[in-house]
Amino acid sequence: MSKCNKHIQSIADYIDGELDPDLCSEIEEHLKDCKNCRLMVDTLRQTVILCKDGEREELPASLSSKLNEAIKRRWQKKFGKS
Numbered sequence: 001m002s003k004c005n006k007h008i009q010s011i012a013d014y015i016d017g018e019l020d021p022d023l024c025s026e027i028e029e030h031l032k033d034c035k036n037c038r039l040m041v042d043t044l045r046q047t048v049i050l051c052k053d054g055e056r057e058e059l060p061a062s063l064s065s066k067l068n069e070a071i072k073r074r075w076q077k078k079f080g081k082s
């Protein structure tokens with residue numbers, strides 16, 4: 001378990017593709033016999049992919065500010081003036 005904790009930050013970097021090759025192979029070794037970390041990598045990877053997709057489909061500025069306005073209005077309605 002403590003080994004997993006040690007690897008968590010490295011795993012995040014590993015997914016970003018920003019990990020030292022040395023550490024990278026260390027992680028891959030660990031992933032081979034650690035189901036928990038494999039699961040975490042899968043989950044994080046999906047999250048990263050979702051985030052990157054979101055970036056690619058960026059809203060046009062006009063639409064984005066309209067959306068912001070709408071959210072702000074709804075927020076103020078619900079919680080009063082901020």
Ligand SMILES: [Zn+2]
Nearest residue numbers: 004034036037
């Ligand atoms: Zn692990």
